Amino acid sequence: MKNELTIRIAGEAGQGMQTIGAVLCRAFISAGLNVFANQDYMSRIRGGNNFFQLRVCSKPVHAPRRRADIIVALDKASVELHRPALAAGGLLVADAKKYGLAAGTAGFADVPLYALAAQAAGAELFMNSVACGFLTGATCTDFRHAESAIRRAFEGKPAEIISKNIAAAKAGYDFSLQQADCRSFAPGAAGGEALLLDGNGAMALAAIKSGCKFYSAYPMSPSTGLMETMSQYAEQFGIAVEQAEDEIAAVNMAIGASFAGARAMTATSGGGFALMTEGISLAAMTETPVVIADMQRPAPATGFPTRTEQADLDFALHAGHGEFARAVFTPGTPEQAFALTAKAFDTAERYQIPVFILSDQHLAESYRSVRLSDLNMPPVKRYALTGKIAPDYKRYALNDTGISPRALPGLADCVVYADSDEHTEEGHITEDAAVRAAMVRKRFHLKMAALARETEKPQAVGVENADIVLVGFGSTYDVMREAAESARTIKTGFIHLSQVWPFPAQEMEALLKNAKKAVTVENNAAGQLARLIRRETGIKLAGSILKFDGRPFDLEYLVEALETGRLQ
Amino acid sequence: MNPEDFDTGDPIAWCPGCGNFGILNAVKTALAQSGRPPSQILLVSGIGQAAKLPHYVNCNCFNGLHGRALPAAAGAKIANRELTVVVATGDGDCYGEGGNHFIHNIRRNLDITVIVHDNQIYGLTKGQASPTTDQGHITKIQSAGVILEPLRPLELAIAMGASFAARGFSGDTEHLAGLIVKGMSHKGFALIDVLQPCVSFNKVNTYQWYSKRVYKLDSSYNPADRIAAFAKACELGDRIPLGVIYETAKETYEEKSGLDKRPPLVGADILNVDINPALKDFAVTAE
Numbered sequence: 001m002k003n004e005l006t007i008r009i010a011g012e013a014g015q016g017m018q019t020i021g022a023v024l025c026r027a028f029i030s031a032g033l034n035v036f037a038n039q040d041y042m043s044r045i046r047g048g049n050n051f052f053q054l055r056v057c058s059k060p061v062h063a064p065r066r067r068a069d070i071i072v073a074l075d076k077a078s079v080e081l082h083r084p085a086l087a088a089g090g091l092l093v094a095d096a097k098k099y100g101l102a103a104g105t106a107g108f109a110d111v112p113l114y115a116l117a118a119q120a121a122g123a124e125l126f127m128n129s130v131a132c133g134f135l136t137g138a139t140c141t142d143f144r145h146a147e148s149a150i151r152r153a154f155e156g157k158p159a160e161i162i163s164k165n166i167a168a169a170k171a172g173y174d175f176s177l178q179q180a181d182c183r184s185f186a187p188g189a190a191g192g193e194a195l196l197l198d199g200n201g202a203m204a205l206a207a208i209k210s211g212c213k214f215y216s217a218y219p220m221s222p223s224t225g226l227m228e229t230m231s232q233y234a235e236q237f238g239i240a241v242e243q244a245e246d247e248i249a250a251v252n253m254a255i256g257a258s259f260a261g262a263r264a265m266t267a268t269s270g271g272g273f274a275l276m277t278e279g280i281s282l283a284a285m286t287e288t289p290v291v292i293a294d295m296q297r298p299a300p301a302t303g304f305p306t307r308t309e310q311a312d313l314d315f316a317l318h319a320g321h322g323e324f325a326r327a328v329f330t331p332g333t334p335e336q337a338f339a340l341t342a343k344a345f346d347t348a349e350r351y352q353i354p355v356f357i358l359s360d361q362h363l364a365e366s367y368r369s370v371r372l373s374d375l376n377m378p379p380v381k382r383y384a385l386t387g388k389i390a391p392d393y394k395r396y397a398l399n400d401t402g403i404s405p406r407a408l409p410g411l412a413d414c415v416v417y418a419d420s421d422e423h424t425e426e427g428h429i430t431e432d433a434a435v436r437a438a439m440v441r442k443r444f445h446l447k448m449a450a451l452a453r454e455t456e457k458p459q460a461v462g463v464e465n466a467d468i469v470l471v472g473f474g475s476t477y478d479v480m481r482e483a484a485e486s487a488r489t490i491k492t493g494f495i496h497l498s499q500v501w502p503f504p505a506q507e508m509e510a511l512l513k514n515a516k517k518a519v520t521v522e523n524n525a526a527g528q529l530a531r532l533i534r535r536e537t538g539i540k541l542a543g544s545i546l547k548f549d550g551r552p553f554d555l556e557y558l559v560e561a562l563e564t565g566r567l568q
Numbered sequence: 569m570n571p572e573d574f575d576t577g578d579p580i581a582w583c584p585g586c587g588n589f590g591i592l593n594a595v596k597t598a599l600a601q602s603g604r605p606p607s608q609i610l611l612v613s614g615i616g617q618a619a620k621l622p623h624y625v626n627c628n629c630f631n632g633l634h635g636r637a638l639p640a641a642a643g644a645k646i647a648n649r650e651l652t653v654v655v656a657t658g659d660g661d662c663y664g665e666g667g668n669h670f671i672h673n674i675r676r677n678l679d680i681t682v683i684v685h686d687n688q689i690y691g692l693t694k695g696q697a698s699p700t701t702d703q704g705h706i707t708k709i710q711s712a713g714v715i716l717e718p719l720r721p722l723e724l725a726i727a728m729g730a731s732f733a734a735r736g737f738s739g740d741t742e743h744l745a746g747l748i749v750k751g752m753s754h755k756g757f758a759l760i761d762v763l764q765p766c767v768s769f770n771k772v773n774t775y776q777w778y779s780k781r782v783y784k785l786d787s788s789y790n791p792a793d794r795i796a797a798f799a800k801a802c803e804l805g806d807r808i809p810l811g812v813i814y815e816t817a818k819e820t821y822e823e824k825s826g827l828d829k830r831p832p833l834v835g836a837d838i839l840n841v842d843i844n845p846a847l848k849d850f851a852v853t854a855e
Contacts (some may be wrong), residue, residue, distance in 0.1 A: 026852045030855050031855075145855065193851055193853045193854065194851070194852055194854070195847065195850040195851050195852070196850055205843055205846060205850075208841060208843055208846060209841050209843045211836070211838025213833040213834070213836055213838065214833065235826075236845065237843075237846075238833060240646045240825070240833055242642075244672075245668050245671075248636065248668075248669075249636075249638075249639040249668070249669055249672070252633065252636040252640045252643065253639045253646075255643065256612070256630065256632075256640035256643025256644040256647070257644060257647035258643075259630050259640070259644055260610070260643070260647035260648045261647060261648065261834035262648070262834050263838060264647075278636075279636070282633050282636070286630070369852075379839070380838060380839050380841070382838065382839065409607070409630075409651065410608055410610065410628065410648045410650060410651045410834070411834060412607065413607050414607060415626060416629070417622075417629045417631075418629065418631065419629070419631040421631065428576075428578045428623050429623060
């Protein structure tokens with residue numbers, strides 16, 4: 001009996017792995033379990049080989065495992081491609097007749113996915129629902145959970161489509177009941193309500209709640225999911241979602257909208273972020289709030305469009321020409337993505353600066369069961385002037401805080417000048433040296449000093465007396481946490497940074513100075529965080545555990561690296 | 569309002585005799601005629617000599633990046649459709665660096681007015697060819713003469729389906745002010761390409777050069793005929809027509825998107841957004 005199970009569904013793009021993956025996630029949550037699901041897919045619409053992997057457990061789970069207890073191959077190629085990922089004693093499901101495999105051979109369980117689909121639903125294309133039903137039965141999950149999840153997934157589709165998918169799933173479920181040897185999974189149920197959420201979804205919900213009224217972007221994986229969700233709720237929440245002609249337009253439109261007083265956001269991935277850098281500098285110079293998310297993917301250039309990496313850290317810290325204040329948030333979980341997106345909107349508006357959220361494909365597109373009580377943000381506040389304004393109003397008035405009162409054009413009864421040239425307090429072009437120096441102090445020194453006081457504190461767990469301390473930012477949070485919990489031979493603590501700029505140097509120094517050994521865990525090749533820590537604290541860590549093959553860390557990879565002491 | 573109400577005290581940084589002065593006067597005259605108070609007007613510009621214009625006009629101003637006036641203007645207009653948005657841009661800003669935004673904002677058809685100071689040369693960077701510089705024009709960079717064919721803004725705009733395309737001349741402020749008024753009252757993207765001498769760097773297309781060629785379209789011309797308008801837009805040699813070359817009624821972005829039926833987005837209560845209905849879509853209850 002196991003209380004945890006990893007299931008992988010593999011096949012060609014277009015075979016519906018994502019659809020049944022989501023159905024299974026909902027079915028398991030409905031059965032009272034926790035899920036973590038990640039997607040591994042190629043940059044193509046049909047063909048190739050993709051998989052959807054779910055980890056199901058009675059306890060909360062946060063990171064992917066390397067091996068799966070059950071692998072369902074929806075096509076022949078998947079059988080041998082994924083066999084190496086099968087856990088000891090695991091079950092590889094294949095359709096012997098359809099794939100032309102000799103039935104009765106050891107090494108796989110023959111489930112006639114395609115024939116059952118044709119029989120039960122009239123067409124082979126329903127084989128993914130057969131697989132879904134089979135997995136429901138094989139995990140001792142009541143069929144009603146799968147049925148209601150299917151109804152929900154196909155909501156709005158013709159009744160016939162829904163009933164055929166349910167019939168196909170039922171056929172798979174009934175077939176599984178004849179395979180008593182599959183039924184080794186019996187977790188205790190966690191219960192309660194949960195949200196099935198990925199990082200993109202969490203960010204969209206937080207943006208909406210934070211009063212985002214303008215979202216412009218150019219579609220780019222893996223940020224497109226956020227744009228889709230914003231678009232889905234645009235009408236309901238009165239948000240303008242505009243597909244821009246390019247990322248340059250996307251960021252400049254967001255800045256224009258924000259200048260006029262709408263809370264504005266854009267998101268992209270590295271290549272689009274590169275195009276936005278000129279606009280980032282404009283937001284800083286004109287002191288216009290804007291929230292910009294970079295869902296990182298492997299680069300340089302087009303890289304791996306659908307895979308994951310954390311290599312834009314240096315880029316986000318420096319994006320944009322010139323010197324100006326910025327904040328860079330690096331959430332590690334959907335819950336943090338929710339809270340920090342809210343903080344990004346607040347920070348952007350309060351300090352009138354561009355604020356960045358660094359996510360990545362792994363965080364953006366991995367689903368988990370999230371408790372509603374873990375989605376938190378403080379009440380939304382506004383920091384702008386409307387209505388009657390003093391006649392001597394100056395948009396860039398100099399003061400001790402660096403933050404000038406921001407009147408909204410059209411909503412205030414004054415006129416507002418904003419300028420990308422160096423400008424006077426009134427916002428007019430100037431070449432004056434003293435004004436220039438004062439404006440740089442305002443935009444950079446004063447704002448940075450204030451921002452630094454509000455940096456999110458690094459989260460440190462089990463750091464005291466640890467043999468080794470893992471240090472990471474962004475999406476490595478969960479895998480560090482689980483690795484620290486499960487490393488047996490070496491006492492492991494971890495530190496997670498959910499904000500890397502302004503860098504929490506004092507806190508990091510205090511945490512690291514007594515550490516026996518500390519290493520960074522990064523999904524990049526350069527160890528960018530290790531370099532940043534050294535630059536900001538002077539502390540040179542013992543090394544880094546790096547992964548730059550475009551795939552996320554899995555728990556076993558990190559635990560092995562820890563236990564073998566393999567560092568880069 | 570009078571044109572003088574739109575004066576600012578900001579010292580003007582253009583060369584004496586620059587065509588921009590005529591355009592500035594026309595803009596102030598047109599804004600005064602619009603009846604809109606300065607606090608309800610937003611002038612957006614990019615970078616170039618033209619882009620300095622908003623600093624000399626008493627109304628809201630967003631002086632953004634080179635080539636990026638249109639996206640900033642589009643964002644501001646979508647955020648607050650009650651703002652009167654006018655873009656002051658140049659041939660380099662709008663047709664060169666910002667060419668992609670020009671094309672796509674014609675498609676977007678927001679209710680904004682775009683005034684392109686078209687002096688067929690780069691002024692701010694001191695005399696290089698612009699997208700509208702004629703072939704053969706010799707500059708310090710194009711020392712053997714420009715070899716690229718010039719971009720033809722009105723033909724492009726009409727081909728793209730712009731609902732208002734006009735040509736003015738900085739030497740005829742009164743006529744130009746009339747065109748700007750028409751552009752501002754037109755519902756949708758209104759392009760006004762303004763021929764303008766650059767006294768410092770364009771020794772070919774001078775005030776005299778333009779004056780000899782331009783003529784005003786009279787009431788016998790029908791700007792609603794798109795094919796005739798295209799032919800008229802092609803007239804860009806010895807004779808250059810001034811006036812509204814093409815105008816048609818077309819659904820605006822605001823109408824197509826439903827923005828016109830909502831209060832401006834900037835007026836929304838953002839302090840109390842209730843996302844519970846959205847959270848329900850993500851929720852799964854354990855049964």
